[in-house]
Amino acid sequence: xxxxxxxxxxxxxxxxxxxxxxxxxxxxxxxxxxxxxxxxxxxxxxxxxxxxxxxxxxxxxxxxxxxxxxxxxxxxxxxxxxxxxxxxxxxxxxxxxxxxxxxxxxxxxxxxxxxxxxxxxxxxxxxxxxxxxxxxxxxxxxxxxxxxxxxxxxxxxxxxxxxxxxxxxxxxxxxxxxxxxxxxxxxxxxxxxxxxxxxxxxxxxxxxxxxxxxxxxxxxxxxxxxxxxxxxxxxxxxxxxxxxxxxxxxxxxxxxxxxxxxxxxxxxxxxxxxxxxxxxxxxxxxxxxxxxxxxxxxxxxxxxxxxxxxxxxxxxxxxxxxxxxxxxxxxxxxxxxxxxxxxxxxxxxxxxxxxxxxxxxx
Amino acid sequence: xxxxxxxxxxxxxxxxxxxxxxxxxxxxxxxxxxxxxxxxxxxxxxxxxxxxxxxxxxxxxxxxxxxxxxxxxxxxxxxxxxxxxxxxxxxxxxxxxxxxxxxxxxxxxxxxxxxxxxxxxxxxxxxxxxxxxxxxxxxxxxxxxxxxxxxxxxxxxxxxxxxxxxxxxxxxxxxxxxxxxxxxxxxxxxxxxxxxxxxxxxxxxxxxxxxxxxxxxxxxxxxxxxxxxxxxxxxxxxxxxxxxxxxxxxxxxxxxxxxxxxxxxxxxxxxxxxxxxxxxxxxxxxxxxxxxxxxxxxxxxxxxxxxxxxxxxxxxxxxxxxxxxxxxxxxxxxxxxxxxxxxxxxxxxxxxxxxxxxxxxx
Numbered sequence: 001x002x003x004x005x006x007x008x009x010x011x012x013x014x015x016x017x018x019x020x021x022x023x024x025x026x027x028x029x030x031x032x033x034x035x036x037x038x039x040x041x042x043x044x045x046x047x048x049x050x051x052x053x054x055x056x057x058x059x060x061x062x063x064x065x066x067x068x069x070x071x072x073x074x075x076x077x078x079x080x081x082x083x084x085x086x087x088x089x090x091x092x093x094x095x096x097x098x099x100x101x102x103x104x105x106x107x108x109x110x111x112x113x114x115x116x117x118x119x120x121x122x123x124x125x126x127x128x129x130x131x132x133x134x135x136x137x138x139x140x141x142x143x144x145x146x147x148x149x150x151x152x153x154x155x156x157x158x159x160x161x162x163x164x165x166x167x168x169x170x171x172x173x174x175x176x177x178x179x180x181x182x183x184x185x186x187x188x189x190x191x192x193x194x195x196x197x198x199x200x201x202x203x204x205x206x207x208x209x210x211x212x213x214x215x216x217x218x219x220x221x222x223x224x225x226x227x228x229x230x231x232x233x234x235x236x237x238x239x240x241x242x243x244x245x246x247x248x249x250x251x252x253x254x255x256x257x258x259x260x261x262x263x264x265x266x267x268x269x270x271x272x273x274x275x276x277x278x279x280x281x282x283x284x285x286x287x288x289x290x291x292x293x294x295x296x297x298x299x300x301x302x303x304x305x306x307x308x309x310x311x312x313x314x315x316x317x318x319x320x321x322x323x324x325x326x327x328x329x330x331x332x333x334x335x336x337x338x339x340x341x342x343x344x345x346x347x348x349x350x351x352x353x354x355x356x357x358x359x360x361x362x
Numbered sequence: 363x364x365x366x367x368x369x370x371x372x373x374x375x376x377x378x379x380x381x382x383x384x385x386x387x388x389x390x391x392x393x394x395x396x397x398x399x400x401x402x403x404x405x406x407x408x409x410x411x412x413x414x415x416x417x418x419x420x421x422x423x424x425x426x427x428x429x430x431x432x433x434x435x436x437x438x439x440x441x442x443x444x445x446x447x448x449x450x451x452x453x454x455x456x457x458x459x460x461x462x463x464x465x466x467x468x469x470x471x472x473x474x475x476x477x478x479x480x481x482x483x484x485x486x487x488x489x490x491x492x493x494x495x496x497x498x499x500x501x502x503x504x505x506x507x508x509x510x511x512x513x514x515x516x517x518x519x520x521x522x523x524x525x526x527x528x529x530x531x532x533x534x535x536x537x538x539x540x541x542x543x544x545x546x547x548x549x550x551x552x553x554x555x556x557x558x559x560x561x562x563x564x565x566x567x568x569x570x571x572x573x574x575x576x577x578x579x580x581x582x583x584x585x586x587x588x589x590x591x592x593x594x595x596x597x598x599x600x601x602x603x604x605x606x607x608x609x610x611x612x613x614x615x616x617x618x619x620x621x622x623x624x625x626x627x628x629x630x631x632x633x634x635x636x637x638x639x640x641x642x643x644x645x646x647x648x649x650x651x652x653x654x655x656x657x658x659x660x661x662x663x664x665x666x667x668x669x670x671x672x673x674x675x676x677x678x679x680x681x682x683x684x685x686x687x688x689x690x691x692x693x694x695x696x697x698x699x700x701x702x703x704x705x706x707x708x709x710x711x712x713x714x715x716x717x718x719x720x721x722x723x724x
Contacts, residue, residue, distance in 0.1 A: 021675075029533055061453060158676045160530035167529060168522035171391055171696050296682060299661020313383075313693040314520045317683035321676060331675040334533050 002345060003036040004337065005053075005089045007085060007092040007121075009112050010099035011044035011069065013326035014126055014153075016062070018096060018333050023058040025136045029334075035341050041090045043067070043081040045099070051090050066351050083108070087115040094122045095339060096333050101129025103222055110134050117141045117149065122344070124336030126153030126329050132226040133242075135233055146347075148340050153332025155191060155227045156181060159321030160335065161307045165235045172311040177235050178273035179307035180300045181227045183323040184210045184218035185250050189288075192258050193267065198251070208322075220249030221286040224272040228284045231307065232274035238282035240274075246285035253288055266290040267298050364707060365398040366699065367415075369454040369483075371445060371474050374463035375432065375688035376488055376515075378424070380458060380695050385420040391696075397703050403452045403649075405443040406431070407461070413438045413452050445470070449477040456484045456702060458695050463491025465584055466655045468617035472496050479503045479511065484706070486698030488515030488691050494588040495593055495604075506707075510702050515694025518543060522685030522697065523669045527597045534673040538598050540635035541669035542662045543589045545685040546572045546580035547612050547632045549664050551650075554620050555629065560613070572665060572686075583648040587636040590646045593669070595637035600644035608647035615650050628652040629660050658720030 006022075008015040013048040021029070022037045039056045043049040048071035056076075061069060071077035087155060088096055090197040095116035099160050101109050106129030113130045114124045117138065125131070131154045142149045155161050156179075165174065178187050184205050191201035193269055202219065205211035210218075218221045225247045232238040232245075261268055269291055274284040296318045300306040305323030308316050322328040369383075370377040380486040383391070384399045392398040401418045401626075405411040410433035412418060423431060449457055457478035463471045468491030474494045478485045479500065487493070492500055493516045504511045517523050518541075527536065542548050546567050553563035564581065567573035579585045587609045594600040594607075612632050623630055631653050636646040637656035653660040658680045662668040667685030670678050 033533060075449045141425050159679055160526065163530050164522065164526065164681075167699070168525050170700050172693065179669065263495075293661075296666070298663075299655075301656045303657070313689050315684050315687075317521055317681070319526075319679070319681055321679035325677075327675050328677065331534065335530070359584060 001030060001034065001036055002341070003038055004093040004341070005038050005040045005055075006090065007041035007043075007086055007095045008039060009087065009088055009095060011042050011047055012098065014098040014329045014333070015042075015096055016193070017326045017330035019058050020062055020253050021330060021334060023062060033338060033341065035345070037337070040092050041086045042071070043083050043086050044071075045081055047071050048077060048079040049082045049086055050074055050078075051086065053091055074272055081271065083112060084115055087112055087121070088119045092121055094337060095122060097123060097125035097127055097130075098329075098333070099126045099127065103129060103217065103226065106130045106133040110138075114141065115139055117145050117147060120145050120147055121294040122147045122340045123149045124333045124340065125149070125151050126157075126332055127151075127227040128223075128230065132229040132233075135230065136239060148158045148343055150336030150339050152335050152339075153329045155230055156305045156307065156323050157325055157328040158322060158331035158335060159305065159319060159323070159328075161319055162230075162234055163195045163335070163339070164317075164319050165309060169309060169311060169314075169317070172313055173237055174309050174311050176273065176310040176351050177231045178271055178297065178310075179227070180222075180269050180297050180305050181272050181307065181323060182218050182224050182270060183303035183305055184215065185221075185224075186300065186305070188219070189250060189253070189258070189270065189303055192253075192255060193262060198255070219251050221247045221270060221272075224270060224286045228272040228274055228286055231272070232284045234281050236274055236276055236282045236308070238284070239273065240282065240284055244284060246287065248287040250288050254277050261290040264290075267293070269300070271297065280328060363392060363397065363398055364703070365400055366455040366703070367400050367402045367453065369448055369452055369457045370401060371449060371457060371459045372404050372415045373404050373409055373703050374460065376460040376691045376695070379405070379688045379692035380460075381420050383692060383696060384423055385424060389435040395700060395703065397707070399699070402454050403448045404433070405445050405448050406433075406509075409433050409449055410439060411444045412436055412440075413448065414651060415453060445474060446477055448485070449474060450481045454483055456486060456699060459485060459487035459492075460691075460695070461489065463489045463566065465491060465579065465588065467493040468492045472500075472626040475500055475511065476503065479507050479509060482507050482509055484702045485511045486695045486702065487511070487513050488543060488694055490514075490516045490585075490588040490592065492597075494591040497592065498601060508520050510603055510705055512698030512701050514697050514701075516590055518667045518669065518683060518685050519687055519690040520693035520697060521667065521681060521685070521690075523681055524592075524596055525697070525701070526679075526681050527671060531671060531673060531676075531679070534675055536597055536671050536673050538591045538635065538637040538672040539669060540633055540659065540672075541589070541593070541667065542631050543634050543666035543667050543685060544583075544632060545575065545667055547583075547586075548662065548667070550581070551612060551620070551632065552565075552614070552663055553686055554615075554617060555624060560617070579660045581613050583609045583632060583634075584594050586648045588630060590634040590636055590648055593634070594644050594646045596672070598636055598638055598644045600636065600646070602644065602646055608649065610649040611649050623652045626652075627655050629655070631659055631662070633659065689707050
């Protein structure tokens, strides 16, 4: 059976959840999917780095509490994350990148992805930054090195949005795409609709773990802006930069606006959209919209997210599901690994792949 | 470029829309999809049959009005549909079956599909009957003959429901599936919610072309029952018969029931569902349910349909889109042909496939 060796870059919630999946369900997944997974390297800003090319024993790491993990002193461990060295030098087939993104330049994730692709390693990432800001360049780099970059988790965590467009809508002309792609702002709007004060709703979202300490990226539409760029570029073939995407957040919506809308049967939503113009270009924007009750996105409430594809032959097809969550996002990485396997299972196993000689289960 | 020769069985709205797609957009689709399509046979209960192994000129056929078409007297034409002969004997790669289904035994569609598979031809069908009632047998028959049977259009027309489960949810445990899968009953419920009388709403659905002259199959849940069987069998691996699926339609819902529900913030929907039991079996049912407003299916209004998959790692993922329509259902056939191509493009072209030697576009 084919086996893929993984380097996990960033060991916060998402990659830790992926490690849990592999530790708890690896054999079962191997039976179902036809390949095995093994973690050979982990790096983390706080914990440092850990390398074992024979496979890291995940159980003891996963038994530690949040923030307790320190790789220094372990065999193959180091207090320094050594990201570049691990990504470039440790023999791994796939680099699972789940660190963080500076929304201005996508770093350090962009560099992590670039190093991996240059080293001939496949990449799966949940990071919006590299995909939104450097997607075209990184995909070209992957092609040049004969590897893949997959990033379903950059939009709506594991909910299969990008792959629906890529795989299930062939033969259709997709004329536009719009979505509710930020659960925090959607939750806040819903609470204000229920009568809560805006500031109290933000606080509630923070208490529930939806919103960051600084809620700006969620509330002012920066997060959705990056996702709109990804959809415009991936689904509509555009090549947009942040300045091409008009952005307005929800902080300007008053309780009165919301009450007026409810009275008219409308619901305010923060909508990200990209539409093909008649000249072939793509208009993209993030803005609050008061949607009629029968709009496919009007019923998307709370932390649920959704993306609607407008097509010529099929009208509007909408996919809804979780927009965030550590396990949901770890599943995005697993779905990326499955996609890499489907594309590359028949590649020569010589240079970067491994074939497990013995049967795994007897 | 690879070319597939098609036999269209049934030339009502759906296969006629497929023929329009091929006639109007064939070259463009070939560029995008990497294969060409040619129609070599058409049969129809009323029009008879028409065969031209060099490719039927579709334009004159598509220029006729509804009901005007008669193949008798044309070269290769016959007043008799000659379905068995055409399906078995005319050299075609793919049989597109879009006739009708007797919901009791799935005929004549079951025989059409069986003849095609026995003759080593791939099948795409929009017919629920063969899939719901004989799916397992027909899929085994396809495997024995080295061909594929595809049927995305049997549930929610071209909306990619079955393929979402098959291709985009790998690695998840799907624990249940539920959907609004009949646009007519959904439209009627919506109109009654708006204050219309039940009988008047049925009449309105008929006038709009949603409901048949005899609305029983839609209103009493028979149509949804077959779709639930397909979902249970395909997505949850069950092997259900109609008598295994509890069925209750919407005719017993009173205007008062609906008013009470609206007062409580609930919306009545005709829901088809299949759920995996703890013993591994599958419970399936069709019944009206009063859904809370934040249920993923509550906002699915009018002719829109939706199917929600309950999963372990990803929670609920819902796909919504058109549930019917001639072009929407013709796209289901096109998506099936794409799936057949993806699976069989590398099969030996000798026996049933054709490779167009010359470049199609210069």
